[in-house]
Every structure is written in structure tokens, then in C-alpha cells.
Amino acid sequence: MASGCHVANISSVKSLSESNAAALIPSYYHTLTDSDGHDDVAHELAALIPIIDFSHLTSTDPQIHATAVRQLGQACQDWGFFIVTNHGVSENLMKDIMEKCLEFHNLPLEEKKEFFSVHNPLPAIKYTTSAPPRSIGENDLYWIDYLQFYNYHNQCNFPNKPPGVRETAMEYSKEMRGVARTLLEGISESLGLKPDDIIEHSGFDYGYQKMQFNLYPPCPQPDLVQGLPPHCDNGFLNILIQNGISGLQVKHDGKWVNVNPLPNSLVVNTGDELEVLSNGKYKSIWHRAVVNEKETRVSVLAVHGPQVDKEIGPAPGLLEKEKPLFKRYKYGDFVPFQLKVMSPEMPRPLDSLRITN
Numbered sequence: 001m002a003s004g005c006h007v008a009n010i011s012s013v014k015s016l017s018e019s020n021a022a023a024l025i026p027s028y029y030h031t032l033t034d035s036d037g038h039d040d041v042a043h044e045l046a047a048l049i050p051i052i053d054f055s056h057l058t059s060t061d062p063q064i065h066a067t068a069v070r071q072l073g074q075a076c077q078d079w080g081f082f083i084v085t086n087h088g089v090s091e092n093l094m095k096d097i098m099e100k101c102l103e104f105h106n107l108p109l110e111e112k113k114e115f116f117s118v119h120n121p122l123p124a125i126k127y128t129t130s131a132p133p134r135s136i137g138e139n140d141l142y143w144i145d146y147l148q149f150y151n152y153h154n155q156c157n158f159p160n161k162p163p164g165v166r167e168t169a170m171e172y173s174k175e176m177r178g179v180a181r182t183l184l185e186g187i188s189e190s191l192g193l194k195p196d197d198i199i200e201h202s203g204f205d206y207g208y209q210k211m212q213f214n215l216y217p218p219c220p221q222p223d224l225v226q227g228l229p230p231h232c233d234n235g236f237l238n239i240l241i242q243n244g245i246s247g248l249q250v251k252h253d254g255k256w257v258n259v260n261p262l263p264n265s266l267v268v269n270t271g272d273e274l275e276v277l278s279n280g281k282y283k284s285i286w287h288r289a290v291v292n293e294k295e296t297r298v299s300v301l302a303v304h305g306p307q308v309d310k311e312i313g314p315a316p317g318l319l320e321k322e323k324p325l326f327k328r329y330k331y332g333d334f335v336p337f338q339l340k341v342m343s344p345e346m347p348r349p350l351d352s353l354r355i356t357n
């Protein structure tokens, strides 16, 4: 890491936001350029983000199920982003995990610093500030503090503070894995495969899961900064809940679209490994988080991927009829390379896995 890197000297965006020093945001936070600013947001498209009724997907009526599978496939193909309703995850559990997220960020800095890490991209538990999850300390900083923890290889790396977070996070992560599994079965079917094809090929049931507690404090100059820069996520399906404050934007048809929170719904996006397993049909999608002047935005993310030591590639069932567009690779070898800042103008790390001829 460059010695001039600012992130090592910053305690948290939360404390910066709460101090007078925030009145003029330091220039190293100015990452929202004119060409990619708030003006480019296509507000008219927000209402078109697909909504998937999860109860239709799990319906025992074959026709209702088949329609839901078709809608899910269409949503993955057209948007790579969709909102899931009637998912059956308890509202109390969703409320509890959001509260634990906020309680974590409200802990004294000294307590949070136990998990502070800017150097190691994949520690078991990591708290950091200002750096997007895909970088390890650039001089472009972002208006976010976050805690992330991993749950795979039968390891449960859940934090032990604030009190009760462990139990809530364990229950929530189990629920999210279940939702992701059912969605993945539907997606597999939508590709003409057997429901458990993707799950089996990738070792999903023993797969990678990452949880992330994001905090975007109020920002006096929201038009200059970004919470998270444009990026694509790794993994299959990433599930986000948020506290009713807008900020997430998805790139669709070359324009940014606000993903406005719908009460009690889950926001789902497709990640790099779904692009690979679907042999390029369901693209990993660009998104970013912007911030606002008045309110603290909180989001909880659950990322789901293949088994870390498994070699994966386009689903074998698809290759009976088509040529592979991606090389096979071991997921665990690739994850660290995905932890890099990207922009829609740059080739994605995933593109290095493409078969070009």
C-alpha cells in the first residue's frame, strides 16, 4: 500500500460525519465525477425493476411455479437485479439484523478497531472505512464504514459484539442461504437445467457466504462523494436489505437507476459466478451506492458463492449444446482478484477468464 494512503489515518466516516471537519469534505473523497454524476439517473426506469414473488417460485402448482421461473430468468437476463417479495423471512429477524448492524457501528471506535484491517483482503472478520470492498487502500476514498465476516468451510466467523449479534447473524445467514438456494434452483430451471444442477456443480451447500454491515453516514456534500464506486459483485446471488433510505443504483441500458427500498423486500443482484455458470446468459451487473445529506443509510448484504476449493465453469448441462465462454477455475483462487476497484470503462476481472476464440 502506498505510504501516502489516507485510509490508514481515518478512524471512520461516521466520526468524520459527526465532526465539524466534515463541513468541507477532504478532496480524496471527491470521486463522483461530472460525467458520472447524479444527473445521469434515469428516474423513469426505477418502477420497471422486476419484482419476483418468492411464494410463486415455491408454489406446488406447476403452472404458477413455471411462470415464476420464467419471470426469474427474464429478470436475470434483462436486469441482473430484482426485488423479492413474500420470501417468508421473518420481518422481526430482518429488523433485528438491521439493528445489530447499527449497534455495531455505534460501538466506540476502540471496540470496532479490534476488527480493523486495511492490508488483508480476506480476513475472517474485517472492519474498515472509506475503502470499497474491492480495494485495499487507494487514495480515492468512499463514504462508507463496513464490517464483513465470512461463513464457509464450516467456519462461522461471526463477530462477538454487540451483544446478541452472533445469534442473530447466524439465524439470518441461514435464512439467506435458503432463499439464495431456492432462487438458484429456479434460475437453473430457467436455463433449461435440472433445479439442482448449479448447486451440485458449484458445491453451493458448502459454499462461500459473506455478510456485510454497511453504514453510509449523512454527508454534507453528497454530490461530490460516493458510498461505493461502480462495481460488480462476486458470487452467485447477493441479497441486500436496507433501512428505507435510498442510495443503491444499478446500471441498466447505460443509465443509473435508483433501487428504491420496498418495505420488507429483499434486493437481489446476480454476481460474477452466475455469469460463468450460465455461460454468459445472466450477466454480473454494475451497481454503486450514493449518499445523502441528511440521513444515515444502513444496509446488510449476504453474498453467496461456490465452494471455495471447487473448480467451476459453465454448467456442464449447458455445454451439451453450446461452447464454453469461460475457462474453468478454482473459485478460491479468483475471489482475491475480484477485490479491486473497477469502473464500467475497465475490463472486469471476470473478463480475464473468458475464452476468446
Ligand SMILES: O=C(O)CCC(=O)C(=O)O
Pocket: 133, 212, 214, 228, 233, 240, 247, 248, 287, 288, 289, 299, 301
Ligand atoms: O449498500 C448498498 O446499497 C450496496 C452494497 C454493495 O453493493 C456491496 O456491498 O457490494
Ligand SMILES: [Fe+2]
Pocket: 231, 232, 233, 287
Ligand atoms: Fe455490490
